[in-house]
Amino acid sequence: MGATYAIVHLCENDSSLLDAEFPExxxxxxxxxxxxxxxPSHRTLHSASVPRKLPPNIExxxxxxxxxxxxxxxxxxxxxxxxxxxxxxxxPASATAADRSPTAAVTTTAAATTAGGTPAAxxxxxxTPAAxxxxxxxxxxxxxxxxxxxxxxxxxxxxxxRPDGTRRRLRLSTxxxxxxxxxxxxxxxxxxxxxxxxxRVLLPIRPNDSSAWIARSNVLVSHTPYWVTITLHRRQxxxxxAGRLRRRFTxxxxxxxxxxxxxxxxxxxxxxxxxxxxxxxxxxxxLTALSNKLHSFDxxxxxxxxxxxxxxxxxxxLGSARSHGCIRVDNGAVSWLxxxxxxxxxxxxxx
Numbered sequence: 001m002g003a004t005y006a007i008v009h010l011c012e013n014d015s016s017l018l019d020a021e022f023p024e025x026x027x028x029x030x031x032x033x034x035x036x037x038x039x040p041s042h043r044t045l046h047s048a049s050v051p052r053k054l055p056p057n058i059e060x061x062x063x064x065x066x067x068x069x070x071x072x073x074x075x076x077x078x079x080x081x082x083x084x085x086x087x088x089x090x091x092p093a094s095a096t097a098a099d100r101s102p103t104a105a106v107t108t109t110a111a112a113t114t115a116g117g118t119p120a121a122x123x124x125x126x127x128t129p130a131a132x133x134x135x136x137x138x139x140x141x142x143x144x145x146x147x148x149x150x151x152x153x154x155x156x157x158x159x160x161x162r163p164d165g166t167r168r169r170l171r172l173s174t175x176x177x178x179x180x181x182x183x184x185x186x187x188x189x190x191x192x193x194x195x196x197x198x199x200r201v202l203l204p205i206r207p208n209d210s211s212a213w214i215a216r217s218n219v220l221v222s223h224t225p226y227w228v229t230i231t232l233h234r235r236q237x238x239x240x241x242a243g244r245l246r247r248r249f250t251x252x253x254x255x256x257x258x259x260x261x262x263x264x265x266x267x268x269x270x271x272x273x274x275x276x277x278x279x280x281x282x283x284x285x286x287l288t289a290l291s292n293k294l295h296s297f298d299x300x301x302x303x304x305x306x307x308x309x310x311x312x313x314x315x316x317x318l319g320s321a322r323s324h325g326c327i328r329v330d331n332g333a334v335s336w337l338x339x340x341x342x343x344x345x346x347x348x349x350x351x
Contacts, residue, residue, distance in 0.1 A: 151201055230251070
């Protein structure tokens with residue numbers, strides 16, 4: 001039980017390519033979800049064993065996972081998607097007394113439409129209460145005092161280099177490329193062109209500051225009051241809510257040869273781990289940020305994560321700089337974060 005799943009991220013720059021490259025395979029997997037709702041607990045999926053293309057109905061070869069920081073996808077009823085994933089770079093910090101405030105699921109009801117123009121249903125996008133934002137409301141840039149706006153992709157959406165729909169950069173899927181969670185992106189700003197509203201969103205691709213414009217009609221828009229600041233020289237994670245400091249956690253950060261990348265990022269996924277005593281600990285919160293030094297790591301693209309620690313990762317003391325770029329905190333701390341930060345919440349990494 002509790003095996004760690006190392007999964008390969010095949011489409012680093014466009015997760016929607018999976019639908020294009022493996023349509024029959026994905027349909028087969030989705031059809032089998034009702035039959036095989038649980039991930040196998042006694043096997044590990046090694047990224048190197050997954051071929052670039054998988055024919056339908058063919059299961060990839062299973063091998064023991066290698067490497068020190070293979071992150072398991074979220075344990076979901078949707079069954080194993082063997083070709084979807086990313087591998088984080090390193091895996092925690094002491095927390096103060098647990099915050100006893102209740103945690104509620106987020107449901108947004110902002111205006112959004114499906115491809116056929118029908119109003120989209122409200123969709124759960126995170127772990128903390130958030131207010132919906134009506135169409136026509138100007139979206140401010142994220143800030144520590146005011147929090148941030150989050151856009152959940154509800155239909156496959158073209159992302160454009162300019163807010164006019166003339167030069168497409170990529171196509172965004174409704175699901176993340178790793179564990180298939182609802183894809184929610186941090187909104188950096190908004191504008192209106194020709195009577196159509198556009199949102200500029202932070203992309204989970206290289207380079208880390210990549211952004212693009214998407215039509216507001218294709219997303220559900222919500223607001224989170226949370227803001228996370230990671231200060232590398234202090235080895236510290238600070239969490240703010242509506243501008244007020246809520247918690248501080250001591251962390252392990254990237255070492256000199258593989259530093260934690262600087263800049264604004266966002267929570268990309270929230271993945272509970274099957275073995276809380278494994279290297280990654282109880283939770284992994286992959287970020288949109290990727291390592292500037294490791295363009296691949298253990299079969300993945302070098303995605304950075306905030307995660308817990310256990311096993312061999314306990315050898316690196318809190319307050320040290322010894323990871324491959326990830327931010328490790330104690331299991332209690334990462335659990336606290338996972339139950340409050342929605343996907344898309346802003347994370348500023350500074351020196």
